[in-house]
Amino acid sequence: xxxxxxxxxSRQEEQFxxxxxxxxxxxxxxxxxxDVAHIxxxxxxxxxxxxxxYLAFRGFEITHVMNITDVDDKTIRDSMAEGTSLGDxxxxxxxxxxxxxxxxxxxxxxxxxxxxxxxxxxxxxxQKLMDKGFAYQGDExxxxxxxxxxxxxxxxxxxxxxxxxxxxxxSSDEYEKEGIRDFALWKAWKPEDGxxxxxxxxxxxxxxxxxxxxxxxxxxxxxxxxxxxxxVDNMFPHHENEIAQSxxxxxxxxxxxxxxxxxxxxxxxxxxxxxxxxxxxRQLVTDGYRPDAIRWMLMTTHYxxxxxxxxxxxxxxxxxxxxxxxxxxxxxxxxxxxxxxxDLGARAIMQFTEAMDQDLNISGGLAAVFExxxxxxRLLDNGEMSHQMAGGVxxxxxxxxxxxxxxxxxxxxxxxxxxxxxxxDLIEARKNARQALDFTRADALRAQLENLGIELIDTPAGxxxxxxxx
RNA sequence: GGCGUGGUGCCCAAGUGGUCUAAGGGAGUGGUUUGCAAAACCAUCAUUCGCCGGUUCGAAUCCGACCCACGCCUCCA
Numbered sequence: 001x002x003x004x005x006x007x008x009x010s011r012q013e014e015q016f017x018x019x020x021x022x023x024x025x026x027x028x029x030x031x032x033x034x035d036v037a038h039i040x041x042x043x044x045x046x047x048x049x050x051x052x053x054y055l056a057f058r059g060f061e062i063t064h065v066m067n068i069t070d071v072d073d074k075t076i077r078d079s080m081a082e083g084t085s086l087g088d089x090x091x092x093x094x095x096x097x098x099x100x101x102x103x104x105x106x107x108x109x110x111x112x113x114x115x116x117x118x119x120x121x122x123x124x125x126x127q128k129l130m131d132k133g134f135a136y137q138g139d140e141x142x143x144x145x146x147x148x149x150x151x152x153x154x155x156x157x158x159x160x161x162x163x164x165x166x167x168x169x170x171s172s173d174e175y176e177k178e179g180i181r182d183f184a185l186w187k188a189w190k191p192e193d194g195x196x197x198x199x200x201x202x203x204x205x206x207x208x209x210x211x212x213x214x215x216x217x218x219x220x221x222x223x224x225x226x227x228x229x230x231x232v233d234n235m236f237p238h239h240e241n242e243i244a245q246s247x248x249x250x251x252x253x254x255x256x257x258x259x260x261x262x263x264x265x266x267x268x269x270x271x272x273x274x275x276x277x278x279x280x281x282r283q284l285v286t287d288g289y290r291p292d293a294i295r296w297m298l299m300t301t302h303y304x305x306x307x308x309x310x311x312x313x314x315x316x317x318x319x320x321x322x323x324x325x326x327x328x329x330x331x332x333x334x335x336x337x338x339x340x341x342x343d344l345g346a347r348a349i350m351q352f353t354e355a356m357d358q359d360l361n362i363s364g365g366l367a368a369v370f371e372x373x374x375x376x377x378r379l380l381d382n383g384e385m386s387h388q389m390a391g392g393v394x395x396x397x398x399x400x401x402x403x404x405x406x407x408x409x410x411x412x413x414x415x416x417x418x419x420x421x422x423x424x425d426l427i428e429a430r431k432n433a434r435q436a437l438d439f440t441r442a443d444a445l446r447a448q449l450e451n452l453g454i455e456l457i458d459t460p461a462g463x464x465x466x467x468x469x470x
Numbered sequence: 471g472g473c474g475u476g477g478u479g480c481c482c483a484a485g486u487g488g489u490c491u492a493a494g495g496g497a498g499u500g501g502u503u504u505g506c507a508a509a510a511c512c513a514u515c516a517u518u519c520g521c522c523g524g525u526u527c528g529a530a531u532c533c534g535a536c537c538c539a540c541g542c543c544u545c546c547a
Contacts, residue, residue, distance in 0.1 A: 029547075037547085044547040072545060159473065159543070184545090209545045231547030236473090238545075262475080263541065270541075300495085301483075306476070306540070316482065316496045323495080326509060355484090363484040367494035377510055381503085439505055446507075457509055464509090 003058055005227075006304060006359045008235065008258040009156060013359050018226050019256065024060045025225035026052065027217040027255075029234055030112070032069040033093035034078050037100060039279040039294070039309060040271050043264040044231045046295060047303040047360075049106040051229065051259070053403045054356055065220045066109040068094055070116050072209055076196050086196050087116075100281050103291045104298075105405045113216040115207065119198045121215040122207045125249050126185045126200075134248040138176030141188030141203050148179050150244045156258060157236040183241050184208035210241040214249070217242075223250040232260045261303045268308060279309065292409040293317040299404070300362055321406055322466075324397075326457075327373045328407055330380055331394040333461050340388025344379075345396025348372035352400055369400055411467060423454055427463050430456075 003016040018024050028048045031037050037045075048066075055062055069075075070090040079089035094114075101108065126143055129135040134149045147153045154160055188205040189197045197204045217225065223246070230239060239258065246254040263270060266277035285291055289311065296317040301307040348368050355364025376393050379385040385393075401407045430445035446456055449465070457464040 031547080032545080041547045047547095069545090074545080157473075157542085229547095232474090233542065233546055236543065261547065263547075265540075268539070270546090272546090297482095304475090305483090308482090313482070313496090319497095320495050322509090330510085361484075363494065367484070370494055374511080378512090381511055434505080437505080443506065455508070458504080458507080459509080 003055075003357050004359055005257055005259060007256075008260050014257070016257065018060065019224065022059070022061055024055050024062045024227065025221040026055070026062055026064045026227045026229070027213070027221060027225065028064070028066045028109070028228075029213060029230035029238070030066040030068050031093075031097055032072055032074060033090045033097060034072075034074040035093060036096050036280050036282060038271065039281055039284065039298070040264040041231075042100070042104060042281055042294075043298045043307060044229075044261040045101070045106060046104060046298040047261040048229050049104075049405065050299055050303070050360060050362070050403070051227075052107055053405060054360060057356075057399070057403045058353075062110075063221060064109040065111045065113065065217060067213055067216050068097075068112055068114045069209070069212065070094065070114045071196060071206055072115075076193055080192070080194050090114075096282075103281060103285065104295050105291075105409045107405070111220050113220065115212040115216075118212060118216050118219065119207065121219050122211045123186075123198075123200050125211060125215050125218075125245065126202075126207075128249045129185065129245065130201075132248065135185055136178065137202050140176050141205065142176060142184050143186035143202050144177055144182040145185050145241065145245060145248075146178060147181050147183075147244060150248055152247075153181075153244055154240065156240050156243055159236060159240070181237075183210060183237060185211050185245070210238055211245060213238070214242050214246040214254075218246060218250065218254075223252045223254070225255060227257045227259060228255040229259045229261070232262055235260055259303075262306050264298070264307045264309050266309050271309075284311075289314050290318060290411055292321055292406055292411055295409065296321055296406055300366060302362060303360060321411075323373060324369070324407060325411075325466075327376060328394065328397055329464060330459075331376070331390045331397065333459070334380065334385065334387060335391035335394055336387030337391075338388055339391035339395055340386060342389050342392025342396060344372060344375060344389070345393040349396050349399060352403075356403070365400075365403075369397075372397070423449065423452070423465060427456070427465060431463065 004013045005016045006012065007014045028045075031041060052062060052064055068090075071086060075086060075090055079086045082089060126135060129145065130137075130143070133146075135143055135145050137143050185208050186200060186202055186205055187208055188203055193206065196206060198206060217228070228239070228242075235258075243254050265271070266275075266279065269275060269277065271277050271279065281291075281294065284294060293314040294317075297309070297313055298307070300317075300320075348371065351368035351371070352365045355361040355368060358364070372393070376385070380390075398407075426445055426449050430442050430449075433439070433441040433445065449456060453467055454465050455467075457466070
């Protein structure tokens with residue numbers, strides 16, 4: 001069968017066939033660094049991470065590019081309001097973004113091109129579009145793409161430009177456009193842009209938003225590449241415009257597979273500052289929620305399904321994760337040096353793959369994992385698992401985790417950690433008390449650890465401990 | 471006005487014509503195990519898939535109407 005992915009272009013699942021066998025060129029739309037990214041942004045980035053990891057699991061060689069939009073209306077507006085330079089302003093948020101990616105255990109892209117570093121390729125592209133007659137300069141200096149010259153416009157979103165209702169808001173540049181849906185490739189400098197400007201054949205100014213993704217993706221991945229991802233809200237107009245610009249510039253097909261992550265909702269509604277249902281990753285972590293639980297929650301609802309976020313659901317996530325961790329710990333204790341055969345593990349991997357091959361059916365994939373957990377625990381309980389087999393099952397579990405990226409995450413909160421020596425000392429004291437059958441003292445020590453946020457699990461092999469779920 | 475998505479047990483969530491009297495996780499209930507506990511295991515937990523009608527030998531899955539919720543058409547992931 002092989003991997004099948006839902007392609008927005010065809011609106012159906014398709015067999016995934018890369019342009020170059022065994023290699024995948026992947027482009028994912030990144031953040032605009034004018035603020036700290038919110039949990040909805042990370043829904044998309046976590047989906048892209050799952051895709052990236054699964055492609056790797058399936059043996060593909062991947063080149064992954066994620067752009068950083070560090071010049072646009074908002075970054076200019078807010079940096080000016082703060083009185084800082086655009087560069088200083090955006091680099092702070094850029095850094096915060098990378099920290100957040102790390103918190104969520106997202107595998108870094110191979111390239112993070114920033115828009116301001118690709119001005120020249122963008123200008124080259126716009127020049128080509130001018131030369132070919134796909135673009136024109138308006139009376140006020142802005143350069144626009146003329147969608148009337150591109151009959152295929154609307155192919156991705158199946159929108160007929162003639163039927164579109166123009167937005168309520170009419171910006172000043174509407175007057176110089178030839179077509180209402182034409183979009184800006186280059187924006188002429190205005191006083192409110194301050195010092196932000198680059199010179200171009202069309203006068204000083206800055207690039208439009210859409211052109212950056214076209215220029216950066218084709219520069220780093222080639223004119224024609226495999227997969228382009230983003231949030232559903234980027235389908236129109238952003239991705240539609242990217243296709244138009246890119247294909248008109250290069251004369252080649254742009255992207256084979258378009259994949260879009262659905263929205264994250266909060267209380268059934270789109271997250272917005274005005275509704276007060278706005279979450280950022282760092283705030284949640286500061287409030288004591290575990291990053292692995294947040295990743296789990298963002299990841300385990302299928303990416304084309306709207307996801308209703310709530311902090312209550314994070315508790316469910318922790319339970320599920322702890323079940324996996326508990327199983328992993330048992331296997332670690334029981335395994336021997338040599339890894340034996342493990343049909344159980346092989347079967348789980350097969351079922352996991354079978355599910356994930358169907359457009360990343362994560363629910364099906366997890367069902368396979370939990371079936372492995374139940375069966376494995378049963379064998380361990382009944383003493384029917386050999387040490388070698390435990391090693392094999394553990395190996396399979398870890399392989400699956402290379403896709404999930406959960407079990408290798410830290411579960412510790414930033415706040416008030418008790419150091420391990422103290423914990424070990426108390427556990428040792430309790431062990432001695434138990435051996436002396438002094439259960440009163442043993443229970444007192446358990447309670448003491450409990451107060452420190454430590455839970456104990458007695459096993460035949462000794463006492464395991466873990467920090468209490470936050 | 472145009473385009474689009476979803477409604478499955480108490481909660482989350484797969485499944486898109488027969489193997490579904492519906493996977494998996496959480497919660498609940500009963501039991502095994504345990505010094506106690508936790509974890510783990512076993513059993514139980516939707517004759518039913520928003521509502522109505524139709525197609526079919528057969529539908530959660532296809533078609534039509536309706537109800538409800540949500541999104542895009544504004545440089546929002």
